[in-house]
Amino acid sequence: MRHYSIALIPGDGIGVDVIREGKKVLDTLCELDGGISIEYKHFDWSCEYYLKHGKMMPDDGLDILKDFDSIYLGAVGYPGVPDHVSLWGLLLPIRRQFQQYINIRPVKLLRGIQSPLANRGVDDLNFTVIRENNEGEYSSIGGRMYEGTDMDMAIQNSVFTRYGTERVLKYAFDLANQGTEKFLTAATKSNGINHTMPFWDEYVRKINMDYPEVKTDIVHIDALSSFFVTKPDVFDVVVASNLFGDILTDLGAAIVGGMGIAPSANINPEKKFPSMFEPVHGSAPDIAGKGIANPTAAIWCASMMLDHFGESNLSAIMMDSLQDVLEEGIVTPDLGGKATTEEFGEEVCKKMRSKF
Amino acid sequence: MRHYSIALIPGDGIGVDVIREGKKVLDTLCELDGGISIEYKHFDWSCEYYLKHGKMMPDDGLDILKDFDSIYLGAVGYPGVPDHVSLWGLLLPIRRQFQQYINIRPVKLLRGIQSPLANRGVDDLNFTVIRENNEGEYSSIGGRMYEGTDMDMAIQNSVFTRYGTERVLKYAFDLANQGTEKFLTAATKSNGINHTMPFWDEYVRKINMDYPEVKTDIVHIDALSSFFVTKPDVFDVVVASNLFGDILTDLGAAIVGGMGIAPSANINPEKKFPSMFEPVHGSAPDIAGKGIANPTAAIWCASMMLDHFGESNLSAIMMDSLQDVLEEGIVTPDLGGKATTEEFGEEVCKKMRSKF
Ligand SMILES: CC(C)[C@H](C(=O)O)[C@@H](O)C(=O)O
Numbered sequence: 001m002r003h004y005s006i007a008l009i010p011g012d013g014i015g016v017d018v019i020r021e022g023k024k025v026l027d028t029l030c031e032l033d034g035g036i037s038i039e040y041k042h043f044d045w046s047c048e049y050y051l052k053h054g055k056m057m058p059d060d061g062l063d064i065l066k067d068f069d070s071i072y073l074g075a076v077g078y079p080g081v082p083d084h085v086s087l088w089g090l091l092l093p094i095r096r097q098f099q100q101y102i103n104i105r106p107v108k109l110l111r112g113i114q115s116p117l118a119n120r121g122v123d124d125l126n127f128t129v130i131r132e133n134n135e136g137e138y139s140s141i142g143g144r145m146y147e148g149t150d151m152d153m154a155i156q157n158s159v160f161t162r163y164g165t166e167r168v169l170k171y172a173f174d175l176a177n178q179g180t181e182k183f184l185t186a187a188t189k190s191n192g193i194n195h196t197m198p199f200w201d202e203y204v205r206k207i208n209m210d211y212p213e214v215k216t217d218i219v220h221i222d223a224l225s226s227f228f229v230t231k232p233d234v235f236d237v238v239v240a241s242n243l244f245g246d247i248l249t250d251l252g253a254a255i256v257g258g259m260g261i262a263p264s265a266n267i268n269p270e271k272k273f274p275s276m277f278e279p280v281h282g283s284a285p286d287i288a289g290k291g292i293a294n295p296t297a298a299i300w301c302a303s304m305m306l307d308h309f310g311e312s313n314l315s316a317i318m319m320d321s322l323q324d325v326l327e328e329g330i331v332t333p334d335l336g337g338k339a340t341t342e343e344f345g346e347e348v349c350k351k352m353r354s355k356f
Numbered sequence: 357m358r359h360y361s362i363a364l365i366p367g368d369g370i371g372v373d374v375i376r377e378g379k380k381v382l383d384t385l386c387e388l389d390g391g392i393s394i395e396y397k398h399f400d401w402s403c404e405y406y407l408k409h410g411k412m413m414p415d416d417g418l419d420i421l422k423d424f425d426s427i428y429l430g431a432v433g434y435p436g437v438p439d440h441v442s443l444w445g446l447l448l449p450i451r452r453q454f455q456q457y458i459n460i461r462p463v464k465l466l467r468g469i470q471s472p473l474a475n476r477g478v479d480d481l482n483f484t485v486i487r488e489n490n491e492g493e494y495s496s497i498g499g500r501m502y503e504g505t506d507m508d509m510a511i512q513n514s515v516f517t518r519y520g521t522e523r524v525l526k527y528a529f530d531l532a533n534q535g536t537e538k539f540l541t542a543a544t545k546s547n548g549i550n551h552t553m554p555f556w557d558e559y560v561r562k563i564n565m566d567y568p569e570v571k572t573d574i575v576h577i578d579a580l581s582s583f584f585v586t587k588p589d590v591f592d593v594v595v596a597s598n599l600f601g602d603i604l605t606d607l608g609a610a611i612v613g614g615m616g617i618a619p620s621a622n623i624n625p626e627k628k629f630p631s632m633f634e635p636v637h638g639s640a641p642d643i644a645g646k647g648i649a650n651p652t653a654a655i656w657c658a659s660m661m662l663d664h665f666g667e668s669n670l671s672a673i674m675m676d677s678l679q680d681v682l683e684e685g686i687v688t689p690d691l692g693g694k695a696t697t698e699e700f701g702e703e704v705c706k707k708m709r710s711k712f
Pocket residue numbers: 191192222443602
């Protein structure tokens with residue numbers, strides 16, 4: 001038996017609805033496979049938890065999580081709890097403490113999903129964005145001065161280290177090198193941001209020397225964003241700093257059908273710490289518990305988790321089944337269908353059963 | 357006679373080709389109108405100039421420019437001259453010294469142009485992005501440390517001042533307030549960038565109090581980028597910091613037909629200094645002088661310049677004529693047509709003549 005442990009943090013709102021289906025699909029697959037067992041532990045850390053306890057998770061939260069193989073997170077956020085509380089109290093500390101320095105977001109149009117781009121199909125939209133997930137523009141270093149006067153001002157530092165830059169670039173070059181296209185696009189803005197971005201470019205060129213087969217293009221973030229719309233078919237692997245990656249991945253999600261579908265994986269490649277898998281969509285409290293949330297992103301996350309475990313066959317079966325269901329049009333209201341959250345999950349399970 | 361003076365800086369590559377047509381269209385319009393006269397002075401400042409003189413413009417370049425009503429710039433950039441030379445030696449000093457703190461980019465689908473977004477027409481794509489153009493993430497403050505060692509790192513400061521923030525927000529609120537939709541979207545990232553962005557948000561809320569009729573939405577840049585693709589029809593005026601505005605405007609250009617078409621205006625609203633009008637596209641040295649560059653952006657820029665002069669009637673006639681020509685399909689090769697740069701300019705002149 002291959003054994004894995006997962007910390008479940010459904011969080012708030014529809015996070016709870018979609019993680020339930022994701023878990024169901026995972027469980028069904030394990031049962032079908034027979035050779036894999038998953039142990040779950042459920043945590044109610046969320047904004048609701050915050051309203052009761054004054055914090056998003058217990059003080060020893062990270063310590064509790066640290067020995068799991070992975071964290072499966074729904075969404076956090078609730079009206080009345082400021083963003084910076086829910087994020088800096090849970091999401092961002094997990095990413096940083098567990099050295100989840102890689103954020104992977106596939107920009108892949110699933111079968112059955114319509115792109116908002118004219119005349120673009122599954123063959124045009126299939127690449128991966130690797131986002132630096134620990135440093136850069138999200139340094140939290142900076143401050144404010146002269147508040148309350150005419151001279152009021154704020155400064156924020158972007159911090160790029162060799163350590164942080166090399167490791168994300170190596171990961172991205174590795175990924176590009178393993179593929180058939182072997183083409184890496186690195187986002188920059190060295191024409192306008194004249195310290196950190198030339199530094200980044202320099203390391204792109206340096207690491208490239210260790211991957212002579214990978215063709216590399218360094219593209220300014222403004223142009224690159226526009227190319228996601230005008231020529232998304234040219235990309236293979238895209239690597240970007242924390243902020244640029246944040247922007248590109250949401251944009252990537254948009255061109256393949258929107259946030260409701262997009263998964264993300266926060267990876268500690270060394271597996272020294274747990275990695276975290278979370279849908280990109282938020283907690284959408286207005287539709288929570290109504291059975292209409294789309295669990296596609298959560299299921300896709302589960303399949304990325306299997307990939308991370310090295311279970312690529314099972315991961316492929318799950319994605320295949322998911323796309324079969326989408327293609328048959330048995331979809332939730334956001335995609336124009338009538339299926340409930342639960343029915344959709346059930347259909348994916350049914351499809352998987354048919355493949356064993 | 358209304359009199360205006362324009363400094364022409366065609367710059368490099370196709371900058372020369374398109375400014376020639378833009379000037380021709382302007383001249384024709386003045387002739388037709390009869391009540392307006394424009395005096396031009398031509399400057400050969402460019403990368404070519406740099407290769408001869410070791411600088412992009414003379415040391416007293418800004419002093420020479422300062423009394424013109426406006427600057428009409430083609431494009432700068434040439435292989436062999438690094439970006440930071442051509443930009444920091446010409447474009448960025450002009451923007452800053454002349455307090456061109458407003459960068460206006462219309463995200464408007466012209467009649468006759470196809471959007472890459474499925475099922476989106478001229479009614480869906482019609483809003484304006486106001487970008488802060490002087491400070492923020494382009495501070496040029498920062499540096500590098502421990503170079504050549506494992507601890508090598510770079511830091512860049514984003515600097516947001518009350519002065520710089522309030523003036524761009526006021527401009528944007530004013531613009532929104534003058535329109536019928538009265539809807540302002542402000543780009544932020546205060547959930548991840550925790551000093552400068554909450555500062556920005558605070559001023560958005562504060563200035564909003566002076567414009568009670570303007571409905572305001574503060575949206576994170578990642579989500580906002582995706583909304584440019586998934587629901588571009590909701591926007592009216594969008595205001596953003598220097599970097600976020602840079603990204604949003606290129607993205608905006610992409611959804612309305614690409615960089616070949618997009619104009620930009622760098623405005624000093626007080627008219628204490630000249631404003632600068634420049635196509636967003638680059639110098640494209642590979643196609644320079646071949647008669648195939650698309651002068652649409654340059655002509656659009658000329659019409660924005662007329663607007664800035666207060667000649668809104670003439671500006672409207674120019675834009676109308678431009679769109680008539682585009683709609684008739686008499687377009688340059690980049691838009692699938694056979695017209696040369698010159699023929700296209702000539703057609704626009706012909707259309708204008710028919711309107712007098
Ligand atoms: C060339 C570059 C410095 C510039 C910018 O980022 O401001 C350009 O992208 C623009 O938008 O005008």
